[in-house]
Amino acid sequence: METVLSSAKGGGERSIVPGRQICYNLTTDQKGGNHMLKLLLGRAGTGKTYTMLTTMGQAPRPQILIVPEQHSHDMERQLCAIGGNAVSLHAEVLSFTRLANRVFSTHGGLAAPTLDGGGRLLLLCTALKSVADQLKVYQRPSRKPAFLSGLLATVDELKSCCISPEQLWTAGSETGGGEGDKLTDLSLIYGAYEAMTAQRWADPRDKLTRLAQVLTETSWAAGKDFYVDAFTDFTPQERQVLSALLSKGASVTVALTCDKLEEDEGGTGIFSPARRTARQLLRLAKDRGVPAQVEVLTGDQTG
Numbered sequence: 001m002e003t004v005l006s007s008a009k010g011g012g013e014r015s016i017v018p019g020r021q022i023c024y025n026l027t028t029d030q031k032g033g034n035h036m037l038k039l040l041l042g043r044a045g046t047g048k049t050y051t052m053l054t055t056m057g058q059a060p061r062p063q064i065l066i067v068p069e070q071h072s073h074d075m076e077r078q079l080c081a082i083g084g085n086a087v088s089l090h091a092e093v094l095s096f097t098r099l100a101n102r103v104f105s106t107h108g109g110l111a112a113p114t115l116d117g118g119g120r121l122l123l124l125c126t127a128l129k130s131v132a133d134q135l136k137v138y139q140r141p142s143r144k145p146a147f148l149s150g151l152l153a154t155v156d157e158l159k160s161c162c163i164s165p166e167q168l169w170t171a172g173s174e175t176g177g178g179e180g181d182k183l184t185d186l187s188l189i190y191g192a193y194e195a196m197t198a199q200r201w202a203d204p205r206d207k208l209t210r211l212a213q214v215l216t217e218t219s220w221a222a223g224k225d226f227y228v229d230a231f232t233d234f235t236p237q238e239r240q241v242l243s244a245l246l247s248k249g250a251s252v253t254v255a256l257t258c259d260k261l262e263e264d265e266g267g268t269g270i271f272s273p274a275r276r277t278a279r280q281l282l283r284l285a286k287d288r289g290v291p292a293q294v295e296v297l298t299g300d301q302t303g
Contacts, residue, residue: 023295037246037285038253039278041261042297048255049078051297052227056091057083061250062224063091066099071230096238100211107214112202120203121148124155127192134188136181155190159205162236165191208237215244228254233277243284254281261294 040048056063056079067075075093083091094102104110115123125148132139158168165187172183197203202210215221226245231254234242245252256278258271263279265272278294285292 025293035290036251037292039294040255046297053079053082057087065093065227067230069095100207114202131188131192135185138185160235212240212244221248225250226252232273246288246290
């Protein structure tokens with residue numbers, strides 16, 4: 001079987017590869033050195049995972065596969081089955097959280113005091129009291145645990161989306177009215193909570209943000225190839241980490257379950273979330289000046 005290859009919008013090399021693959025070599029203003037983003041696309045069963053694990057097993061330099069925590073054990077088993085027992089000498093499977101622990105163990109931060117769930121609630125309650133006289137909507141908030149838990153969930157969402165208290169304040173000021181007052185109140189509470197955690201305790205929800213910062217400031221990722229599998233999308237925090245890996249690592253390969261890069265289903269198709277993620281990653285590479293390649297697996301293969 002021969003498959004025809006075409007270039008993606010925005011420029012790229014057009015080529016034909018015999019067999020099962022469709023490739024897009026996307027051009028960009030290269031300023032990222034010898035770095036590369038590779039997207040490995042394909043429906044389930046086309047061999048994305050098998051292709052990555054085989055490549056990891058054959059590579060001579062350090063290889064790291066990042067997967068969701070619940071997939072790590074199975075991926076470790078598959079990696080050893082494909083690469084043999086010696087593969088563990090240069091390749092390993094991590095989640096984003098375990099990657100953070102690995103980096104912090106080298107560059108500091110692993111032993112920092114970290115708040116547990118109860119400690120976070122208590123600190124949030126303290127932060128709320130410290131700004132109570134400045135609040136409008138939440139000046140006399142409920143002291144019930146359910147209210148604080150809901151407020152903490154909001155803080156978690158803001159952290160995950162990399163929204164700062166300053167951005168929240170700006171949004172509230174621009175919105176105005178009752179909704180604007182809620183946003184500015186949340187900004188004050190969130191800012192007070194952030195100030196308190198910065199003084200002494202580490203909030204576990206900041207771990208990936210700190211990871212991206214350390215990766216950017218150090219050479220930990222240099223000379224390593226990174227692979228990412230079993231994700232449909234990424235949080236803004238996770239994208240910050242991937243952006244840092246793009247600028248510092250030798251290469252980043254991401255497998256996504258979709259049949260092509262182009263969106264032709266109005267954003268509502270079964271593969272639309274993965275296609276949207278692929279476009280976000282390509283924008284990250286463009287922003288970093290890193291060349292990108294998109295490879296679509298079309299055959300029926302193991303993995």
